[in-house]
Amino acid sequence: MVNGLTFFIPAGFLALALLAKLPGIRKKWNDPLLRSVGWMLLVAAAVLVFAAPPTIAEVNDLTGVPNFSAPLVYVLLTVFSAACIRLIVNWQYGEDPAYVRRATLWWMVSYGLIAVLIIALFVVGDAPVERLRDFDPYYARTPYIREMILLYLLAHSVASVLMTVLCWKWSRLDINRWLRTGLIMIVVGYSLNLGYDVCKFSAIGARWAGHNWDWLSTYIAPPMAAVSAVIIPVGFVVPLAGQRFAIMRRDWSAYRQLAPLAQELEDLKAGGMVELSRTDPSLRLTQREADINDAILTLHPLLDRNLRDRAYATAQEHGLTDADASAVAEAVMLIAAKQERARRQQAKTKNANTATLPEPQDLAGEPPRHLLRISRLLRHPLVAELTRAPSAESSTV
Structure with missing residues (x-):
């Protein structure tokens, strides 16, 4: 249960953040940036819930398919990567709706195809032994399942590198402190994601070389992913919340200053x-x-x-x-x-x-x-x- 709490507590935090944003999203449904924030918070919470070992076991039992949770979690991680890229596109290029639509469509189609391939590879592969915590290294040499694991890790790594480089570059520009804080948090979060990918690739590579570094995948990578899944959404929310706070403080100050008149x-x-x-x-x-x-x-x-x-x-x-x-x-x-x-x-x-x-x-x-x-x-x-x-x-x- 302790392992489950490691995932459920940050998932609950993200769910509360989503509930707090829902009134604003409903009020300004036509705002693509707010919709992207809501979608990203929802997917991040879902990733944490379904990646928790108790949930993995429950889903496998309910479906009757050993390791059914594996492609489910991998697809959710792929969707999360796409949601973050979509949000950063809306965030950075929101003043050019035509470009945002083209870029968003390209990334959504690309990651959508990856999600479909993940499911297809699991279907044609063979993973009969249920593994709740060490699925990746255990099946690192199994045909098709091996390709499925590498595909989700590559998609995750591409998104992590892209987001880390772009957000670090933008954080060096002359921007307000709220935006810089959010960008730095996103950089930290995606750096942890890259650490997660390195641990996973290392454990898989060790299996290929006849060694056992499963502990990297089983004990080091999951906490890094759980922490990053909280830091990244918060990083996206901080500039929006900070801007709102600054506007509220400015308006209250102006309201008080107008009192004598x-x-x-x-x-x-x-x-x-x-x-x-x-x-x-x-x-x-x-x-x-x-x-x-x-x-x-x-x-x-x-x-x-x-x-x-x-x-x-x-x-x-x-x-x-x-x-x-x-x-x-x-x-x-x-x-x-x-x-x-x-x-x-x-x-x-x-x-x-x-x-x-x-x-x-x-x-x-x-x-x-x-x-x-x-x-x-x-x-x-x-x-x-x-x-x-x-x-x-x-x-x-």
Whole structure:
């Protein structure tokens, strides 16, 4: 059972990772990258489950065919290799769908033919003695079964070399840390896969030479395969999860930074600012930006460009940078417009003639970064100082 746990525990980990990804895969089913990740996690978990000695014995008993599990596991390993290649193609060349389709088709057909040959060689071969742990070296000199073993190992080795070289090459490029971490993990995982292949080839070669190195295939290779089957999928998932985490952190930060501006304009929206979700930072940020822009549009007729220009000049005189001076000036213009709106509502002069007001400055189309700067500088002492003077002047209008 201990041997089974060596396989079942990492398989359970991969199954949990797949369950965590399923909502996103269902939501974005048209995304080939997400589908490839899901397929790869599923096949990796299946490889570990069916390669466990207890499962091998159970499958053999259920089918009544000695060593039926051997071609089953070899086919799953072949499919796993193809799934990883498919994922790396989607990952690296996702911006060229036509190339992705051609490359994916080529690799899928190639490894599909290998899977068919594995099954065919097992059918025409003869493996009557059940071997749960040392099938490869035991049948290393059996016609057709020998070719079946070599075929799956060669297919596995080609994928391992390809993935190791490509991922190592890409990890040396100027990329973000999440992607580099994922690529290095994939390199480590496929290096273990190459170690697995070396152990298997060595044990088989020793049998051909009349020696017994079965321990390499029986005791060293399986743990290496089990560890690599976890590291490789995690390596693929890390960049996606890391990117998602970075986006969430950025959105939460922007959401918090917009709080002063949202609070300042809150009473301009009927019912106050609405929060659609407590868990999705992107949705909350989008809603807050929309509410702020709606409030700015409400103030649009009262925005005073001349006031903004005067405030901008004053802010520059106080040593602020151009960007900060612009943000201070627009904060002054917004607060002054809000104050004017409140006075007009109190005086019941909603229909007052605004044609003599200076041409308004439309802030609703400003990029979020500028809104963040306005929100950050909203409580700057200059804003309070410059909004007092316009209040007294505007009361005489």
